[in-house]
Amino acid sequence: xxxxxxxxxxxxxxxxxxxxxxxxxxxxxxxxxxxxxxxxxxxxxxxxxxxxxxxxxxxxxxxxxxxxxxxxxxxxxxxxxxxxxxxxxxxxxxxxxxxxxxxxxxxxxxxxxxxxxxxxxxxxxxxxxxxxxxxxxxxxxxxxxxxxxxxxxxxxxxxxxxxxxxxxxxxxxxxxxxxxxxxxxxxxxxxxxxxxxxxxxxxxxxxxxxxxxxxxxxxxxxxxxxxxxxxxxxxxxxxxxxxxxxxxxxxxxxxxxxxxxxxxxxxxxxxxxxxxxxxxxxxxxxxxxxxxxxxxxxxxxxxxxxxxxxxxxxxxxxxxxxxxxxxxxxxxxxxxxxxxxxxxxxxxxxxxxxxxxxxxxxxxxxxxxxxxxxxxxxxxxxxxxxxxxxxxxxxxxxxxxxxxxxxxxxxxxxxxxxxx
Numbered sequence: 415x416x417x418x419x420x421x422x423x424x425x426x427x428x429x430x431x432x433x434x435x436x437x438x439x440x441x442x443x444x445x446x447x448x449x450x451x452x453x454x455x456x457x458x459x460x461x462x463x464x465x466x467x468x469x470x471x472x473x474x475x476x477x478x479x480x481x482x483x484x485x486x487x488x489x490x491x492x493x494x495x496x497x498x499x500x501x502x503x504x505x506x507x508x509x510x511x512x513x514x515x516x517x518x519x520x521x522x523x524x525x526x527x528x529x530x531x532x533x534x535x536x537x538x539x540x541x542x543x544x545x546x547x548x549x550x551x552x553x554x555x556x557x558x559x560x561x562x563x564x565x566x567x568x569x570x571x572x573x574x575x576x577x578x579x580x581x582x583x584x585x586x587x588x589x590x591x592x593x594x595x596x597x598x599x600x601x602x603x604x605x606x607x608x609x610x611x612x613x614x615x616x617x618x619x620x621x622x623x624x625x626x627x628x629x630x631x632x633x634x635x636x637x638x639x640x641x642x643x644x645x646x647x648x649x650x651x652x653x654x655x656x657x658x659x660x661x662x663x664x665x666x667x668x669x670x671x672x673x674x675x676x677x678x679x680x681x682x683x684x685x686x687x688x689x690x691x692x693x694x695x696x697x698x699x700x701x702x703x704x705x706x707x708x709x710x711x712x713x714x715x716x717x718x719x720x721x722x723x724x725x726x727x728x729x730x731x732x733x734x735x736x737x738x739x740x741x742x743x744x745x746x747x748x749x750x751x752x753x754x755x756x757x758x759x760x761x762x763x764x765x766x767x768x769x770x771x772x773x774x775x776x777x778x779x780x781x782x783x784x785x786x787x788x789x790x791x792x793x794x795x796x797x798x799x800x801x802x803x804x805x806x807x808x809x810x811x812x813x814x815x816x817x818x819x820x821x822x823x824x825x826x827x828x829x830x831x832x833x834x
Contacts, residue, residue: 417802417823418699419783420731424802426694426821434690434818437719439655439682439828448659452488455649455662456495462647462665466570468500473568474508475591476575478515478538479522480708480737482701483576484651484659486528492574492649493530508536509562511575511595514602514738514763537564541599550642555631557605559639560598570646573667577650577674578682579829581714581770582609582622583632585678587650588671593639594763605635607761614758615751624714625679625829627672640667650674652681655698655824686830689721691817692809694802695825696729702826703730705737706784707767712825717774719820719830724778725812727805732784737764744768745794750776771795779812781805 415436416423446454456463466472474492477483489508496506508527510518517538524531539562540546548563565571575595577587594602608631609622621629645667652661652674663674695716697703702712709730720726736742741764747753753772757765774780775795782796783805791798799805810817822828 415821415823417694417696417729417821419696419729419802420700420703420733424696424729426802426806428819428821432817432819434688434820437684437686437820437822437828437830438824439684442654442660442681444660448484448487449491451659451662452491452649452651455664456492459647459665459670463495463499465646466496466499466501468502470501470505470569471567472496472501472506472570472572473565474506474572474574475511475565475596476508476526477591477595478510478512478518479526480515480701480704481576481586482653482657483574484653484657485526485574487659488574488649488651488662489527490529492572493534503534506534507564507568508534509565509596510536510538511591512539512541513594513597514541514599539596541597541602547598553635553638555608555635555638557608557635557639558601559593559642560601561592561639561643562596565592565596566643571643573645573648573650575650577652577663577671577678578827579624579678579711579715581624581711582606582618582766583636584623584625584627584630585633585675587674588648588667589633589636589640591640591648592643592645593636597639601639603761603763605639606632606763606766608632608635609766610754610758614755617754625683625831627675637668652678655827682827683829683831686719686832689719689724689832690820691721691724691813692727692819693720693724693822694727694729694819695822698824698826700731700733703732705734706730706732706786707737707741707764710767710771712822713771713774713780715829716822716825717778718832719822720778722777725781725809726774726778727781727783727799727802727809729783729802732786735786740764741768742790742794745772747772748795768794781808
């Protein structure tokens, strides 16, 4: 079987008696083209679009390069719909929802905007520039919500992106385009901090998990933050593992997103009869393994299929390194207790991801095939490997005699759900 690694393919052949199964999203057959899917979704929310009038200033929020969404397909179609409402190109601006991520290059802007590049104004969100931000309110949990000024001052705000699993917000898409997508650094941090239970040493909230919105405190904080802006509409895609648009949801920013989450959960969950000793997980290649923070999502999903004390081989090229300059620094904390205490005293989103990664390395062994220097991989509590072949050799030395293995060729796109 071929497994994606960055822009290349790695091959593995396992004896049948070793293979417990191949975990893939169920096949979804779509007859319509991506363009027709987008047009149908926008046609379904004609009432939302009719509220836009000539002369209105419109801001469209879309994701950065770390999250492929099909934006080069849906943005031109969305622009045509706005033009039909009498909105001129000059009254439209696209903001890239960086959250606290790095700025995008000109090449990346071109990839995100497609044919719109050079036609529509585009800017990267600035989470640390007070002049580019505006206070909009305080959530019931005490989070001060400060948002991109252009988005706040626009006559209409349109959110775009893709829906997928998120390891503690439940799902991506929808409200997440505002908080943390176009929020201040402090607001981003605060919205993520609620993943922890109140009180030192009490750990993570059990409802802040992949695929769950009900009672999820992170989702609730993001909803409240987004409600301060009350976007005019959203357009969210659902992508297949090969990054093809297979569905789109448009309309009210809450109900359309919720509908999309139901669709995603139904089609991208994998019923798991039993856990295995070994899981070999590919993130799905670039850009899902562009950096370790993004690759952690695949690690989170794959972790659901592995026994305590087992072994995970994670194929994650990470050509952009960690994904943030502060991420690696957190691994100076070697115990979960000390790590949690440090996280509570100086919370960072990257620290939360690092904490989650460390939790996994304490439950099972992780062999990482990546571009990282071996000493950095070891510092993070993982075992470095230069190739899949080498990783398999290392894994067999750690496994019981009669081990069994799951293969996850698209670990970033499917959630194994153990059957009770």
